[in-house]
Amino acid sequence: MALRYATTDPFEALPNSRGGVVRSAEAALAEAQLAFVQRVDATAPLLQAARALREAGWLAAHRFANALALASSMAQQADVPHVDGSHTAFGEALDVFRTAVGRHNLRELSCSPSLFAHYQVLSQQVAQHTPGFSVTFEDLALAARPVPPVTLHAQPTNTLAHLRARYERALLPVLRAHQREGAPPPDIHGALDELEACLAEAAGPDPYDFWRLATACARALRASGHTTGDADARHFYARCNLVFADHARGTPLAPRSLVRATLATLWRDFALFGASAEDADQVELLHDYGLTVDWHVAGTQASEALWEAEAAQAEAAAAARTARTRDLGVLTVNAHAYEDFLQTADASIAALSDHARQADNPEKADPGAALQAGDAAYRLGSAACALGLGHVALLADALGLAWRRRAHAGVTTPAVRSHTIVDAPDARSLDHAAEALRAMLHKIAAGVAPADSSAALAALTRAIEQGGAPDGARAGAA
Template sequence: MTLRSAAPVPFDALPNPRGGAVRPAELALAEALLAFEQHTGCTTALVRASHALRSAGWLSATRFADVLVRLSPLAAGDPSEAEHVRPAFGAALRDFRAALERHNLRELACSPTLFSHYRELCADLGEHTAASPVAFEDLALTARPVPPVSFHAQSAEQLAHLRARYERALLPVLRSQPDTGSVAARAATNAALDELDAVFTELAGPDPYDFWRLAKACARALRVSGRAAGEPDSRRFYARCNLALADHARGIERAQRSLVRATLALLWRDYALFGAAAEDADQVEVLHDYGLTVDWHVAGTQASEMLWEAGAVEAQSFSART
């Protein structure tokens, strides 16, 4: 039996020629894809892939494989059901197989492309089960413990003042659109973001597990990536921080666990995919405190980025031949 290679697809991160590989999972996914394209059962091969990934400790990838396993009978079942499920299932299987072969473990956890597939697959399952909605952090931080995170004690007067400042600056950010609007509108949004950053700085305490320290790092990462204005995830982050500030003002001592996980995943996302530069050291330190790692990667120009990728692909090809 000849297993065809996956077709080229766009990805969210560079390949990692020195990264780990789970060959049994790669082979099982290739077999599953071939079976799917030939309209035969692919569940057994997907189960083997899931077991191999779980044994290797690749837990986010295991979670993705598990949802493929659960949906595979529907994708190969009654034609009226399969016609609806097969396109999404096939696209997810192809992209997942290709991503696994890139040996970039962080991409498998944080890829927006894979998460989009995962959310769609879970929605298809939800039509037949009592599945609950999924969030990005459900996939990115699978099985990762997150410590309790506290609010740094401040006076009621100071908190009331900071909350008023935060709420004044929040509205322009929530109304912003990515890369649209007049120069004046963009300037107003940037000024509002500066004010939110300043409030985070005044709220942050010295504890490594202080929520406002984490929120400050996340806000900085969003601005570095150009995602702070107009994107749904960013708007949700800033709005939820306003609710957290209200909790803080009411004397609640710890941040909600779901908020902490969402903020941590958002902070990690772009650094996991594209690496960090020297000026990102403060944000990387926060990630390290939570047990998350990144690569240090600086690309001064687009040309250097292309050279880095070409070298990585060449190294990967050499590794496959040896």
């Protein structure tokens, strides 16, 4: 499982030394912090920061800045801040968020549990004045990302009933474990083994089967130590029990809200800490859902930290010698990182364009070629994410997901096709998305900010999320 680092700040991952800087947002946040200290309204500079972050494509950070702006007036109205608590909570959230934006790590801004805890507190303050307002971890982690439909393939009702009975027996000690003082009971590991076994046995052949996703999530939770002591983990296990009931009733699709929560939970630690060789299967599953991770460059935590420190020192030395930067709208990037990105982008967009032209002939569908196209899109998305080009990263990752669905839909094995609802995104949508990416990259190469990818992303999202239930999926087999 992923390595973890000891840090001196409230964050989990390492800062991105080569990442782009949204200077106008950082200046606006500094102005907001000064206003907060002086007990004047900080809403205006927070809205300025939110606009700049939105323009850069840092959408999770944009959501956080908006939450700060909404909570700002409430914090200033707190006459007795130490009693009310909103003034202190707002100040802490603003300070942590300002630090996070300065770390230039887009995956951390999306997936940091520490940052989300502050976001949740802010949202609870807003909810006091806005009935029904609520936020979840996946609202930040998966902001603007498409999520394909996920299936519950038809199985004999007696098989599902037996699995659910086993699952419920194992679930009870897991849910009760957090209520006991001291260490978890010795049988808890056996119960977790049984839960994981039930999830794995329920999985079907569809690459987008919910139980495949749930099994991977359960394994990631255990590997990271998030099980009985983590409220989200207990909630996940309990919701899976309800899905067993839905599955037995013949429901063909897993609840979208649970799919999003499960996917975000699975991605969280990989996004923050990267992946190692033994995580290859889970990384492949994340790729099926349009999510990427960085790979470790070393085998131990000590060697990894040393490599990161040396890389940061080399980058700082290069920056001190040349101090060359490029401005791409609100984003300022290191010139060396910018040139490296353009080389990656040129190769990736050429591959994507070639594959999109070949995809126009369904009779010659090649799953292997579609996987290669998806990998090219993911390389571009990861490079854009590292540079801070949020709009490019989101569209490239969505295109990688579209090609993944194309690859899985090209599988002709009857045993698989009889249970799958993967509909291949049409060649036109793939081509339009590749052209939108090409246009964005041309602007970046010319030193101009890329256009907002919202329209192209929305069109691709519709193509990815389409799908109907397979024949016979609504009724459980006898």
